[in-house]
Amino acid sequence: MSVGLKDIQAAAKVIEGHVVRTPFMHSRTLSEITGAQVWLKFENHQFTASFKERGALNKLTSLTAAERGAGVIACSAGNHAQGVAYHAHRLGIPATIVMPRATPFVKVEQTQRHGAEVILEGDGFDQAKAWAIESGAKRGLTLVHPYDDEKIVAGQGTCGLEIIEQCPEVRTILVPTGGGGLTAGIATAAKALRPDVHVVGVQAEGAAAFLQSLEEGRPVPLPSMSTMADGIAVGCPGEVPFEAIRKNVDEIITVNEESLSRALLMLLERAKLVVEPAGAAAVAAMLDHPHRFRTPAVAVLSGGNVDPLLLMKVIRHGLAAAGRYLNFTARIPDLPGGLARLLGELAEVEANVLDVVHERTSATLHLDEVEVVLQVETRGPDHAERVLGRLRECGYTVSE
DSSP states (O other): OOOOHHHHHHHHHHHBTTBOOOOEEEOHHHHHHHTSOEEEEEGGGSTTSBTHHHHHHHHHTTSOHHHHHHOEEEEOSSHHHHHHHHHHHHHTOOEEEEEOTTOOHHHHHHHHHTTOEEEEOSSSHHHHHHHHHHHHHHHTOEEOOSSSSHHHHHHHHHHHHHHHHHOTTOOEEEEEOSSSHHHHHHHHHHHHHOTTOEEEEEEEGGGOHHHHHHHHTSOOOOSOOOOSOGGGOOSSOOHHHHHHHHHHOOEEEEEOHHHHHHHHHHHHHTSOOOOOTGGGHHHHHHHHOTTTSOSSEEEEEOBOOOOHHHHHHHHHHHHHHTTOEEEEEEEEESSTTHHHHHHHHHHHTTOEEEEEEEEOOOTTSOTTEEEEEEEEEOSSHHHHHHHHHHHHHTTOEEEO
């Protein structure tokens, strides 16, 4: 089981005109931050806002007439679901999509809007996948796997062809990595055309299945996962992409939740781009290691499907990670005007108060003290330190 350059080039002809040849643009913002030449590949600009359309269409067009008539089944936390549902509907193929029960409503709704039957099963992707495989076999449906399939990997590899065409001088390509389909496809295409290109797979720290798997030389399932980046939260690499990644990917690195939040916030605030946490993984790696990669470097924005409620949480998390939310407690005298004086000191150092909570009943407090829990908005880590320093100079007992 292997995918080569000819397979990817054939896939490019299949999907041409039906899948967006996504924009490719120099990022002045990232280049200024990192001191490098950084380019972005906008896979979040696909019609369904994810690269998954590439592989889904290549797989669907390879089915026999009988397989098309019987229909397909796919398992997905969202992006693959929409890619399969959209192109199956366009080709007149009945599609059943199995999604974990905790899948954000917006992803379920968008998948249904493309005409697919959606079934919610399992507490996570791996359970949903197992149910889809079993159900598909019973119903005679063809499984469209999200990453462990040669046609899928070849389709995703068309993104790599475009990157080399759009930036022939590229020296590093950073790719968000979950099950490995996109990374395997891009790496296969890039290495075949430019063997000197450095390909980096970027995984969420809480779902980094490839690290142990590559060490042991085989796909090894993780005992558990925890990350906001549901698009790359895959507990075990696929056999097909694993071999391609072992052969063609130069390194796998991880990014933590704070880095993902900062990257998503930076893309939203400074680049005016809506990207999901998984889609921001490559940018997070660039921000974490601004001088590590040879440039020009390309960061793939793999998807932009993010639940609005999650986006609100991630923005807050990103602001906190960037030092722009400061949470602390301060002890003040339990006297009239005590809180007003504290707030006055905060105003003097231009800290905007977002929330205040009084705590009077605590064994650690003196009878004449009140503990105040505050959340304030600051302009960054240096400003946050000035805020805390000012309060301590004024005699307040402050704890972050």
